[in-house]
Amino acid sequence: MLAAALFVVAVEPAAAQSINRALIQNLNRQLLYVAAPIAILVETILFYAVWKHRNNRDPSPTRENRSLEITWTIATAIILLFVGFASYNVLLSPYISPTLGDAEIQTNASEQALQGAAVPDDPDAVEVEVVAYRWGWEFVYPEANVTTDNTTVVPANTDIYYHLTAREVIHAFHAPELGLKQDAIPGEYNTIRTSVGETGEYRVYCSEFCGAGHSRMYANLTVVSQDRYQDWLDEQRAGNATGSTNMTNASSTNGSAARRAPA
Template identity: 35%
Template sequence: MKKLAMMAVLLILSGCNLRVLDPKSQTASDQAFLIYLSFGIMMFVVLVVTILFIGFIWKYRETEKNRYDIPKHEEGNRTLEIIWTVLPIILLIGLAIPTVMITYDVSDIGATSDDTLHVNVVAEQYQWTFGYENGKETHKNLVLPVDQEVVLHLTSKDVIHSFWVPKLGGKIDVLPGEENQMKITPNEEGTYQGKCAEYCGTLHTDMRFETEVVDQEEFQQWLEE
């Protein structure tokens, strides 16, 4: 029994990556909200089913009194049929509306302002290249200003990669010969780990980088160096 419990704990811990639930940008916050919302709806369904399951087991358990009783035949219950048909539809609508709204907001790259920072992100085996509007390029670190909208223009030189900084937003595919765009607004200074989340070759694990979110003055100074 102890071995089974230990295996269960190790299995749970091995899959933990709570960085996605510690958002440091508006995009990541919206996506974390969807995770919490879907998890809450799922737990509501599990709770209702569990309560009904236990209730029916208790109500229709075998006793000395009903051991030899033959249950009365029921043709159906229209009220219950309506409830278990309508309730899932309401739950799905409650999940679909914010999901569609947030998805369109994150994908609406055209609705940017003049202050938006544009960064070209080029993936190749086995490194990233981050290019800024003034011609500056970096490889191991992506530097962004806090509280400023950023649009990343992502493309690949060779195979399919996947750009992912868990605390700043969900992963997005980086495709050869095609540009994908990602909009984020970092709202807290710090250093956040980034990686390629798509196996791209033998040195795939080398495609890690750091995203440094700094204040506006420090960013401008770094950009002009």
């Protein structure tokens, strides 16, 4: 056990692909630095006590040890304060805590894209409406007038805002390699903010049981360079114009609708 704990602490983790994953990974590592020595200390004391008193047939129990009680109370308080402080700093990050919209989605507001969704801090951020349904994912790029099914492409090193909602039941958007997980609820938006530093392909799953097709409800998330992203948008718009069966034009707005809640 001692060797396993030392190995886990000593091994350098793989580089995180997104800011979200980096924050979570760093928190886990900080907590491991605290938990491993405590586990080693407890096991050491246990084995020592067993070994020392192995031949004691008539042990006398300790009735009171005020110094020991004060020591472990203070030590426990320090550990809990550290864990709380480290966790609180991570939870404060806008990349970890979901951003809620300021209003319910209006069914008759089709002329306003993302009405009620949170507004990005960065004007250059990419916004994508994610509509979960049984059993697939629809990705709408309002500013680009592009819609895809089960495929989302975003640029690297850019803030991405995924505005999540659902059509009929609760789903959950989960991209484990990027540290993303959030519920998609009918009638409202939950917003995930992320930024991915490396190009690559990742898998999105539904992590909320939603019926018979739940296990097959996944999508591909592809991160590309900024130039390739613009080329991809142009290709999708061209495909829409020629009647492509892969993409459908689901939004005629330019994404400039009025929204109130800052992210």
